[in-house]
Amino acid sequence: MSSLPALAGLPGPAARLGKAPLSRKAKAAIIVQFLVNEGSDVPLSSLSEDTQAELTLLMGNMRYVDRDTLNTVVQEFADELEAVGLSFPGDMAGALNALDGKISARTAQRLRKEAGVRQTGDPWDRINALEVERIEKLVLGESIEVAAVMMSKIDVAKAATVLSKLPGDKARRISFAVSMTTGVTPDAVDRIGLSLAAQLDAEPDKAFVARPDERLGAILNYSNAAVRDELLQQLEEDDAEFAEAVRRSIFTFANIPERLNAIDVPKITRDVEADVLATAIAASENDDDKAAADFLLANMSKRMSESLREEADAKGAVKPKVGEKAMGAVVGAIRDLVNVGEIELLDPNADE
Numbered sequence: 001m002s003s004l005p006a007l008a009g010l011p012g013p014a015a016r017l018g019k020a021p022l023s024r025k026a027k028a029a030i031i032v033q034f035l036v037n038e039g040s041d042v043p044l045s046s047l048s049e050d051t052q053a054e055l056t057l058l059m060g061n062m063r064y065v066d067r068d069t070l071n072t073v074v075q076e077f078a079d080e081l082e083a084v085g086l087s088f089p090g091d092m093a094g095a096l097n098a099l100d101g102k103i104s105a106r107t108a109q110r111l112r113k114e115a116g117v118r119q120t121g122d123p124w125d126r127i128n129a130l131e132v133e134r135i136e137k138l139v140l141g142e143s144i145e146v147a148a149v150m151m152s153k154i155d156v157a158k159a160a161t162v163l164s165k166l167p168g169d170k171a172r173r174i175s176f177a178v179s180m181t182t183g184v185t186p187d188a189v190d191r192i193g194l195s196l197a198a199q200l201d202a203e204p205d206k207a208f209v210a211r212p213d214e215r216l217g218a219i220l221n222y223s224n225a226a227v228r229d230e231l232l233q234q235l236e237e238d239d240a241e242f243a244e245a246v247r248r249s250i251f252t253f254a255n256i257p258e259r260l261n262a263i264d265v266p267k268i269t270r271d272v273e274a275d276v277l278a279t280a281i282a283a284s285e286n287d288d289d290k291a292a293a294d295f296l297l298a299n300m301s302k303r304m305s306e307s308l309r310e311e312a313d314a315k316g317a318v319k320p321k322v323g324e325k326a327m328g329a330v331v332g333a334i335r336d337l338v339n340v341g342e343i344e345l346l347d348p349n350a351d352e
Contacts, residue, residue, distance in 0.1 A: 022073070029058045030065060030073045123190075123197035128154045130200075132161050138196060139166065139174070148177035149184060149192050213242060217249025221331065224324055225252075251335070251345065253280065253327035254288035257295040260334060264343040265299035271333045274304075276326050278311035283323020296330075 022030075032055065035042050044052055065073075089095045096111060127135065127150070135154065139147045139162060151159045151174060163171045210218070220228045228250070236243035251259060260268075269277065277296070284293040297305045318326075337343045 022069070025054070025058055026062065027073045027076065029055060029062060030070065031077050033059060033062075034070065034074060123193035124153045126197055126200065127193065128158065132158060132165070135162050136165050138199070140170070142196075144170075144173050144177045145180075146192055147174045148181055149189060150196070151175075151178055152181055153189065153193070211245075211249075213245035214249045217246050217251075220246065220250055221252065221335075222328065224321075228252075251331060253284075253292050253331055254286075256292040256330075256334070259345045260295075261343065261346060262295075262299040264337070265296055266301070267337060267343060268296070268330065268333055269300050269304060271337065272330055274308065274311065276329050278308050278315060279318055279322060279326035280330050281308060282312040282315040283318040283320075283326060289327070 032042055032044070044055070047055070089098050092111065127138070130138075135150070135158065139150060142150070151163065154162075163175065166174070220231065223231070232243055232247065235246065281293040281297070284290045297308065300308075334343070334345075338345055
């Protein structure tokens with residue numbers, strides 16, 4: 001209830017409880033008790049802890065009020081609500097939450113730092129939403145006990161993936177420490193979550209969301225094969241590890257069999273014109289491209305497969321530029337479906 005913070009400031013003539021005038025805080029307690037008796041959901045947790053404690057103590061010390069006093073206090077509260085034309089959050093934290101998604105993330109982060117306002121919400125939701133690599137980095141920087149709490153709070157599947165990436169000894173020690181978390185209090189778990197979230201807030205802004213290898217891989221996806229192979233070869237001489245990461249980020253026509261789920265092939269045929277598909281199939285000359293063409297043909301309807309084979313045969317030899325353009329169109333359609341969340345690409349290294 002957005003009006004709760006104003007309960008302690010009710011105006012109007014003092015009602016009477018015995019002979020003493022009612023304080024504004026007492027009026028707030030009366031309103032809360034009245035709403036509770038009526039079965040209303042009163043979100044007192046939105047108030048500060050000090051205010052919640054003070055209100056609870058006040059209600060515990062009050063005994064009863066007569067009908068006239070109750071009616072007077074309720075009428076004052078109703079008049080106060082009717083007089084409000086527009087209410088604001090009242091603090092920087094509330095303003096930032098109200099404008100979430102309306103102002104840039106960079107501006108919001110800067111304002112939070114300047115005002116000393118931490119991001120609201122459950123910190124464990126933020127931690128659980130991180131990529132596995134970022135959680136792994138957090139785990140490696142924390143004690144075994146804290147890491148055990150992290151493994152217990154995040155999704156089971158994600159925790160298993162993180163453990164599998166850790167050094168064997170570290171993973172075993174954390175796994176054993178999980179068995180010792182029975183006595184950890186909710187307050188301790190909350191403090192750990194807030195501490196980890198504070199680390200995330202303290203990280204400097206990044207100009208790019210995607211990793212360098214992902215960005216370069218995306219660029220090379222749209223380069224022709226000759227240029228791509230030459231650049232990768234040169235890159236491998238300078239930084240073999242980075243070159244391998246870039247190769248994994250690249251998705252070309254030849255990667256379709258290992259990255260595309262067979263059940264998603266009909267979605268590709270729906271979004272790519274038959275003539276373009278036939279051109280891509282006709283242009284498949286090397287073994288990898290032929291394997292990709294066969295994969296597509298094997299996982300679509302028999303009627304469409306036969307039709308595309310006939311059309312591809314009829315095209316004969318296809319010029320390299322025309323073939324690459326058709327293959328690029330197929331790959332582009334797949335990436336568009338990935339971007340809208342309709343399909344997901346498989347990880348070729350998932351079983352490693």
